[in-house]
Amino acid sequence: MLIIVGFLLAGLLIFIAFNYRSTANYLFRNKAINSQKPVDPSELPRIMAKAKQLVAYARKNGYDTTVVFVLNMRIASGKDRFFIYDAIHQKVVQQALVAHGRCNETVQVSRRYSNVVGGGCTALGKYKIGLAYQGTFGLAYKLHGLEASNNNAFERFVVLHAHECVPNNEVDPYPICQSDGCPTVSPAFLKILANIIDGKTKPVLLEIIDA
Numbered sequence: 001m002l003i004i005v006g007f008l009l010a011g012l013l014i015f016i017a018f019n020y021r022s023t024a025n026y027l028f029r030n031k032a033i034n035s036q037k038p039v040d041p042s043e044l045p046r047i048m049a050k051a052k053q054l055v056a057y058a059r060k061n062g063y064d065t066t067v068v069f070v071l072n073m074r075i076a077s078g079k080d081r082f083f084i085y086d087a088i089h090q091k092v093v094q095q096a097l098v099a100h101g102r103c104n105e106t107v108q109v110s111r112r113y114s115n116v117v118g119g120g121c122t123a124l125g126k127y128k129i130g131l132a133y134q135g136t137f138g139l140a141y142k143l144h145g146l147e148a149s150n151n152n153a154f155e156r157f158v159v160l161h162a163h164e165c166v167p168n169n170e171v172d173p174y175p176i177c178q179s180d181g182c183p184t185v186s187p188a189f190l191k192i193l194a195n196i197i198d199g200k201t202k203p204v205l206l207e208i209i210d211a
Contacts, residue, residue, distance in 0.1 A: 004046040033188050034170045039083070039092050046211050047072065047092060057081060057126065058205050067196055069129075069206040071183055073100050073111060073122060078172030082185060084196070097166055100106035108178055115145070115152045120180045125150035127206045129160060129197055137161045139190060140151035141197060143183075143206070150208075159184050160206070162190035183208065 039047065047070055049127075054068040067087050075081035082098040085091070094127060102108040104120035114121035130142030140161035145153035158181050165177035166186040183192070183206070197204050 033094075033096060033192070037080070037095065037169075039095060040079075043072065043075065044092070047083050047085070048090075049086070049209065050207065050209055051083070051092070052090075054126065054205055054207050055085075055087045061114070062202065063128065064200045064202040064204045066200070069193070069202060069204065071098055071206065071208045072211060073113075073124075073208060074210045076172055077175045077178075079170050081184070082189070084193075085123070094192060096168070096185060096192075097170065097176055098186040099163070099166055099177055099179045099182075102178035104180075113149075115148075115150055115156075117152050117156050119156075120179055122179075122183070122208060123150035123153060123156075123158065124208050124210060127153060127208070128203045130203065130204055131196060132194070132198070135159065135161060137163055137184075138187075156181060160185075160190075160193070162187040 051068055051070050054070065055065055056116045059065045060066060066087055070083045070085060070086065072081045077100060080095040080097060082096045083092050084094040086093045090106065100108070101120050103112050103114065103124040112121055113124050115123045125145055125147035128144040128146060130144050132139060132141050140159040143153045143158050143160055147152040160183055163177065163184050164187060166184055167176060168188050
């Protein structure tokens, strides 16, 4: 009897963890974003280092040098892994959840990346954030891959957009929903990003890393 109960509980936990719209998503998605939450000290050094490298690249190539976005897909999806770096004050000023590509699978459990058109995976590398438009999920921003690892982004229709399945705050140990390759954030966080992107005269850079 105990064995049967154990199997039932295990099955329930798996269902909750990997359902596209998990219980955690519904519980947390409508809570206001916690803008005061500090970055995990174990993650901060690599995020800061990558952000400074990205600012240097922006300066060399004529992009906006006041702010950059760094997304670390090594971090579990239920934890904040989209970081806004203020280059003027040299600090991370905001962090949030972001979905990764499911690689055309029901659920992408392992970390896998691809630049293949139609592959449905996240692609690592630097992106220029392009023009805003109204798409299937509302406001979205075109993304232009700047490296060999992501130079098919525009052709793949990989864009920065929001979806209600992404919560406003961390839900770890639960995962969040997955995308078809787009860095997807919560609607509330996209508003924050839009205020930044739309206020710049030069394109803002975004980099997706696994570090």
